[in-house]
Amino acid sequence: MTRLPQSILIVLVAIAAGAFGYWTSRSTSPSIIRPLATSPGEAGSDAVAPEAGARLLATSLPDVDGKLHALSDLQGQIVVANFWATWCPPCRKEIPDFIDVSRRYHDQGVRFVGLSLDTAERVAVFRDDMQVPYPLLLGDAGTVDLAATLGNPAGALPFTVILDRKGHIRHLSVGGLSKSDLEGKISALLP
Secondary structure (H helix, E strand, O other): OOHHHHHHHHHHHHHHHHHHHHHHHHOOOOOOOOOEOOOOOOOOOOOEOHHHHHHHHOOEEEEOOOOEEEHHHHOOOEEEEEEEOOOOHHHHHHHHHHHHHHHHHHHHOEEEEEEEOOOHHHHHHHHHHHOOOOOEEEOOHHHHHHHHHOOOOOOOOOEEEEEOOOOOEEEEEEOOOOHHHHHHHHHOOOO
16 A cells, blocks of 8 residues: 555544544443344344454455465454554553453464554554564555444444454454453353
8 A cells, every 4th residue: 555545544544533532422322333243143234243253354464564464364263353553542552451361362262463554664663562462464444344344333443353263253342442351252252
């Protein structure tokens, strides 16, 4: 992606995130993400079907070094996909917990992946400074569309999707996810 379109995307996402923050601070009970259907095949017109996780697993994105990662390689594992950006304070706050939890559950078949809406340079610095052990992939306009398809039409960050081993969405979260909540969501999917 050339620098100008990528910069425009970053500005647009920043504006959307700022508008979202303003909107949620003024609303008493915002509906920021679409609800998750309780089981496959039961999604209503507004609910996200658990099987929509296949769209996430069909995604391929490059990392900061230019290596293409096919998320389909994660099939059969529990996947924690986090949409984030270096300029997003709640994202930066939750990632140290994500790092700890990813290390703790790695041997149990839990894989984390970050889908960043940022520049390669900023993501590389962040990855190196924080010693992130999981792939941080560079998103594009299609990544924003993917987040909307997965239940986040506002494009708010951070946005976390947790898939079970069958690739079904089991949890959606907008905003920071605490370490205990994250561990609880993952533990519920383990044998």
